[in-house]
Structure formats: structure tokens, C-alpha cells
Amino acid sequence: MELRVLFKYIDNPDQHKIATYISTGGYKAWEKVLRELKPADVIDIVKRSGLRGRGGAGFPAGVKWSFVPKDSPKPKYLVCNGDESEPGTCKDRVLLERDPHRVVEGMAIAAFAIGAHNAYIYIRGEFAYPAAQMRKAVQEAYDKDFLGKNLFGAGYDLEMAVHTGGGAYICGEETALLESLEGKRGLSRIRPPFPAVEGLYASPTVVNNVETLANVPGIITNGPEWYAKMGTEKSTGTRIFCLSGHVKRPGNYELELGTPLSYLINDLGGGVLGDKKIKAIIPGGSSTPVLTPDKLDVHLDFESVAQAGSMLGSGGVVVMHEDTCMVWAARKLAHFYMHESCGKCTPCRMGTQWMFQILDRIESGKGCENDIELLLDVCDKIEGHTICPLGDAAAMPVRAFTKTFRDEFEYHIKHKKCMTINRMPSFT
Amino acid sequence: MILNEQTVKAIRADIPKYPQRRSCILPALTHAYRQVGHLNEVVYREIADVLDLDTIQIAEAASFYTMFPKQPVGKYFIQVCHNLSCSLLGAESLVEYLLRKLDVKKGAITPDGLFTVVTVECLGSCTTAPMMQINDLFYENLTREKVDAIIDELRKKG
Ligand SMILES: Cc1cc2nc3c(=O)[nH]c(=O)nc-3n(C[C@H](O)[C@H](O)[C@H](O)COP(=O)(O)O)c2cc1C
Numbered sequence: 256m257e258l259r260v261l262f263k264y265i266d267n268p269d270q271h272k273i274a275t276y277i278s279t280g281g282y283k284a285w286e287k288v289l290r291e292l293k294p295a296d297v298i299d300i301v302k303r304s305g306l307r308g309r310g311g312a313g314f315p316a317g318v319k320w321s322f323v324p325k326d327s328p329k330p331k332y333l334v335c336n337g338d339e340s341e342p343g344t345c346k347d348r349v350l351l352e353r354d355p356h357r358v359v360e361g362m363a364i365a366a367f368a369i370g371a372h373n374a375y376i377y378i379r380g381e382f383a384y385p386a387a388q389m390r391k392a393v394q395e396a397y398d399k400d401f402l403g404k405n406l407f408g409a410g411y412d413l414e415m416a417v418h419t420g421g422g423a424y425i426c427g428e429e430t431a432l433l434e435s436l437e438g439k440r441g442l443s444r445i446r447p448p449f450p451a452v453e454g455l456y457a458s459p460t461v462v463n464n465v466e467t468l469a470n471v472p473g474i475i476t477n478g479p480e481w482y483a484k485m486g487t488e489k490s491t492g493t494r495i496f497c498l499s500g501h502v503k504r505p506g507n508y509e510l511e512l513g514t515p516l517s518y519l520i521n522d523l524g525g526g527v528l529g530d531k532k533i534k535a536i537i538p539g540g541s542s543t544p545v546l547t548p549d550k551l552d553v554h555l556d557f558e559s560v561a562q563a564g565s566m567l568g569s570g571g572v573v574v575m576h577e578d579t580c581m582v583w584a585a586r587k588l589a590h591f592y593m594h595e596s597c598g599k600c601t602p603c604r605m606g607t608q609w610m611f612q613i614l615d616r617i618e619s620g621k622g623c624e625n626d627i628e629l630l631l632d633v634c635d636k637i638e639g640h641t642i643c644p645l646g647d648a649a650a651m652p653v654r655a656f657t658k659t660f661r662d663e664f665e666y667h668i669k670h671k672k673c674m675t676i677n678r679m680p681s682f683t
Numbered sequence: 684m685i686l687n688e689q690t691v692k693a694i695r696a697d698i699p700k701y702p703q704r705r706s707c708i709l710p711a712l713t714h715a716y717r718q719v720g721h722l723n724e725v726v727y728r729e730i731a732d733v734l735d736l737d738t739i740q741i742a743e744a745a746s747f748y749t750m751f752p753k754q755p756v757g758k759y760f761i762q763v764c765h766n767l768s769c770s771l772l773g774a775e776s777l778v779e780y781l782l783r784k785l786d787v788k789k790g791a792i793t794p795d796g797l798f799t800v801v802t803v804e805c806l807g808s809c810t811t812a813p814m815m816q817i818n819d820l821f822y823e824n825l826t827r828e829k830v831d832a833i834i835d836e837l838r839k840k841g
């Protein structure tokens with residue numbers, strides 16, 4: 256079911272203004288936290304809500320916060336991940352543009368929970384408008400004394416700043432993001448140490464996705480039980496799904512977790528363009544293994560999608576109809592990962608180039624007989640052998656496309672052309 | 684000096700936000716790019732002077748981030764997303780159409796200095812595909828008519 260919790264006020268054109276946000280109960284959670292709660296209470300509430308990270312991996316937010324060492328003499332940092340670059344994903348942008356105070360308030364509460372007096376939000380460089388909206392919101396929050404020194408007279412200080420990137424998908428990966436925030440090239444770091452122990456400026460740091468943090472004020476205001484009642488037992492709450500590709504009504508839809516994929520595509524999305532048949536669905540951003548239409552009834556929660564052989568990932572659902580060539584689609588994604596590999600480790604740097612070259616030659620009709628085996632072999636050599644999960648993120652979709660639609664790949668190699676017409680809308 | 688007073692001021696204004704000067708590099712590159720339209724060695728040196736860092740630190744970072752062109756581009760820098768969701772709705776044909784309409788090669792500048800067209804990866808606008816970014820603005824749900832109107836208006840503006 257469509258259930259608007261984060262999106263409750265998203266259509267109000269004034270929602271980005273602090274007065275409007277306050278009039279709908281905004282910053283009450285922040286006040287309550289500072290006046291009534293201890294950091295440990297906040298962590299406990301968020302743990303009990305069952306809130307899991309919306310950035311991709313689905314790690315429980317409260318548990319992550321509890322990893323920050325309490326006795327460390329170093330300053331602590333809260334970083335909000337607004338890099339949003341996973342192809343198919345475009346939900347954080349909507350929150351940043353239209354309800355930025357919800358993100359500011361969520362960041363503030365998370366910062367308090369881990370004992371951080373500095374919070375940064377890292378927004379991808381191309382998002383000039385969302386970043387401007389966030390800057391305005393942060394300034395408004397300072398003007399109202401929701402940020403700054405001795406907040407609500409409770410003796411807590413919090414500084415917040417908006418940081419923008421320079422166009423690099425890898426900077427969404429948390430350790431590369433921290434390198435980038437330190438002014439360096441966005442190369443991922445070897446773990447351990449994990450950011451909770453040694454993150455930004457080698458200090459304890461928590462990195463959370465925009466949507467994850469935007470959920471926090473509501474959880475504090477309405478209580479963890481309210482949140483846990485939504486969704487499924489292990490995947491609580493709602494999630495914003497970004498529906499794109501061959502559907503009649505693409506868009507960002509907030510659903511209760513556990514809603515069937517078919518409801519999203521057919522009821523909300525209006526079905527497939529031209530009433531064609533679905534051939535393939537990417538359920539959680541470009542990195543997640545592609546599904547076939549027999550999985551249309553899968554429920555959109557972490558466990559069910561995993562059971563169906565893929566991942567809920569970032570919430571980006573891409574629908575491809577019967578006229579789509581799967582070699583063409585796989586090549587597009589392989590090109591992306593080749594372009595975005597940071598180059599620090601060899602399996603990812605070279606592997607993503609190999610994958611693209613092989614797919615490129617298959618697609619252009621120059622494929623060799625054993626190319627499919629070679630492609631799968633390259634996937635084997637990347638997966639599990641890289642510094643950060645970008646390697647896995649690149650190999651997983653290529654492997655899934657190749658295995659699931661092997662007949663199309665074989666046809667391409669043998670007949671030197673697409674098995675399907677691969678006809679997309681034309682501008683000419 | 685390439686960087687004007689306003690840009691230098693904006694770069695300086697970021698310094699108090701971070702405990703380490705180096706964190707100002709990416710924001711500084713962004714301010715410089717907004718003013719100049721691209722980045723080069725001279726810009727790196729000037730940023731290094733303002734931030735009191737080494738030029739190599741600026742150059743090293745800048746070379747990693749693909750959002751900043753390292754050579755001059757047209758006054759209107761058109762970046763068309765050619766990733767999957769946009770391609771499913773015709774992004775490849777949109778690129779062809781733009782290049783033909785502007786009579787220019789990918790990455791080159793039109794003779795009037797107005798336009799450069801490049802392809803980029805997903806811009807986080809997949810549900811409003813196909814889309815393109817021109818300078819700082821996103822243009823979404825593109826159709827041929829919309830593209831024609833946008834280009835006409837930019838040409839008129841000059
Ligand atoms: C290659 C790569 C790209 C990523 N991009 C993003 C991103 O754009 N936004 C995001 O929130 N998380 C992204 N992540 C996940 C982050 O590393 C991190 O797990 C997340 O921000 C944690 O927040 P959460 O626990 O709230 O989900 C990416 C991970 C990888 C491996």
C-alpha cells in the first residue's frame with residue numbers, strides 16, 4: 256500500500272520553509288530529545304523502531320550508532336549521505352528539495368545520539384538545487400537557534416554544514432565519501448578500521464543515508480512501536496521506491512515495506528508502456544540482480560527480495576519491456592561501473608574494463624564463442640576481491656543479466672544482432 | 684587573477700566550517716567552476732594561494748572529479764544522462780538529435796561559443812527520464828518539442 260509518512264507533506268509547496276515545517280510539528284522531536292532524553296535513550300528508541308539503513312545495505316540504524324565508542328577522547332562526526340548516484344535512484348533528492356528540515360532534524364538527533372557536535376551532509380555536486388535548499392534550511396535552523404550553541408538551553412552544541420561533491424558515484428560509498436569530505440580523491444578505504452571507530456579526520460563517525468535520517472524525527476515523536484507496526488517484522492516502516500523505465504506513470508512512491516512489486520508497477524505505475532509484456536525488473540538500483548516477471552509478486556521488503564534472488568538495495572525499480580535487448584542493457588550498466596571505479600584496487604579497475612569490453616563486443620556483433628564464460632569468470636574474479644563493494648556492485652548485475660538471459664547473449668554472439676528489436680522512444 | 688573577488692570570498696567563507704583546510708578543496712573547485720566554467724592549472728594555483736595549501740593537492744583532487752571540465756566548454760554546458768532509465772526512454776536518440784540540431788560533435792563547442800553537449804552517467808532524475816542538465820539546472824521529461832523550445836530560448840538569450 257502507498258503509505259505517506261516521509262512524503263506526508265511533500266506536495267505542500269511551502270514545506271521547505273521552516274515556519275511550515277514547524278506548523279506541522281517540526282523540530283518538536285529535536286526539542287524533546289534535548290530536553291528529556293539521553294543519547295542512550297535515543298539509540299534505544301531507534302533500535303526498537305527497527306529502522307534499517309536506506310542507503311543500500313539495510314543495516315539497523317540504532318545498532319550502527321551504538322558502535323561509536325563512548326570513551327573516545329576524539330571529536331565525533333555525523334555525516335549524512337546525500338550522494339545519491341546509484342542508477343535508478345532519485346528519492347533523496349526529493350526529500351532534500353521539498354522537505355529539507357526533516358533531514359536537518361534527523362541529522363541533529365542522530366548527531367546527539369552519538370555525541371557529535373559537528374554534522375555534515377555530503378550532497379552530489381550535480382544537485383545544485385537540492386544543495387541550495389538544504390543550505391537555506393540549515394541557515395533557517397541556525398536563525399531559530401535549533402543549531403548552534405546551548406540548544407534549547409540544554410547545554411548541547413551542534414554545528415551543521417552542507418558539502419557538495421564533484422560527480423563521482425564512488426563517493427556514495429561511505430569510506431570514499433569520507434576521503435572526499437577530507438578534500439582528497441574519492442578512493443575507498445580498507446576496513447577495519449570501520450568509520451564508527453576511525454572515520455572522518457580519523458575520528459569516530461556515523462554515515463547514514465538521507466532517507467534513513469529523515470525517518471528519525473517521526474520515530475522520536477510517535478514512538479518506536481508506531482514505526483515498527485508499519486511494514487514487516489524485520490523490515491519495518493515505509494520506503495520510497497523510485498519507479499522508472501517502461502512504465503506509464505514513473506515516479507517516487509512511498510510504500511509500506513512488504514508491498515507487492517506488482518502493486519507498485521501496475522497499480523501505482525499504471526502498468527507497462529504500450530501495454531507490452533515485462534521482460535526484466537531491477538528491484539533496488541543498478542547494482543542489484545535483475546528479476547524476471549515471474550517474480551512480480553515478490554513483496555518489497557529486505558527478506559522477500561533476497562529470497563527472490565536479488566536485493567532491496569537503494570529502492571530504484573527499473574522496468575524493461577519485451578522490446579529491450581538485455582545485452583544492450585547490461586552493456587550500459589557495465590559502462591557505468593567502468594567509468595565510476597575509483598581505480599584503487601586492480602580487480603575492480605581492470606575487471607570493470609574487461610566486463611565492458613566483452614559486453615561491448617558482443618553487443619556490436621563481434622562476440623567470440625567463449626565470451627559468456629569469460630564474462631562470468633571475470634565476475635568471479637571481482638566479487639569478494641575488492642577493497643569496497645563497488646566491485647560486487649558491478650559484477651552482480653552483469654552476472655545476473657548474463658545468466659538470466661543467456662539465450663539472448665548466445666543469440667547475439669551467433670547472429671551478430673539483437674534477438675529483440677530493442678526499440679526505444681525516438682527524438683528524430 | 685582568474686578568480687574574481689566574489690569567488691575568493693566564497694572560498695574563504697567555507698574555511699571555518701571544517702577543522703582541516705583541505706576539506707575546503709572540493710567546495711573551492713565548485714566555486715571556481717561556477718565562475719570560470721572549467722578548471723585549469725592557473726585556477727588550481729590561485730585556489731592553493733587562497734587556502735594556503737599546495738597546488739598539487741588541489742590538482743590531485745580536481746583530476747578525480749569528473750563534474751568539472753578541465754577544458755573550456757560552451758556557455759551552455761549540456762550534459763545528457765545516458766544511463767539505463769534514461770536510455771529506456773530514448774536518451775541515445777536525444778543525444779543524436781541534440782548533436783544534429785546544434786551541428787556539433789560530442790564534447791566540442793559550437794562556433795558561436797554557446798553550446799557543448801556531452802553524455803554523463805545517472806543524474807538522479809530517473810523517474811523523470813529522459814533528462815539533461817544545462818549548467819546548474821535539470822531539464823526533465825524531455826520531448827522533442829521541449830528540447831526545441833529550450834535550445835531556442837538559450838540561443839535567443841545568447
Ligand atoms: C559503490 C557504492 C555506492 C554507494 N552509494 C550510496 C549513495 O549514493 N547513497 C547512500 O546513502 N549510500 C550509498 N552507499 C552505501 C554507503 O556506503 C553506506 O552504507 C550508507 O550511506 C549507510 O547509510 P544507511 O545505513 O543509512 O543506509 C553506497 C555504497 C557503495 C558500495
Ligand code: FES
Pocket residue numbers: 342343344764765766767768769770804805806807808809812814
Ligand atoms: S538514469 Fe538518467 S537520471 Fe538516472
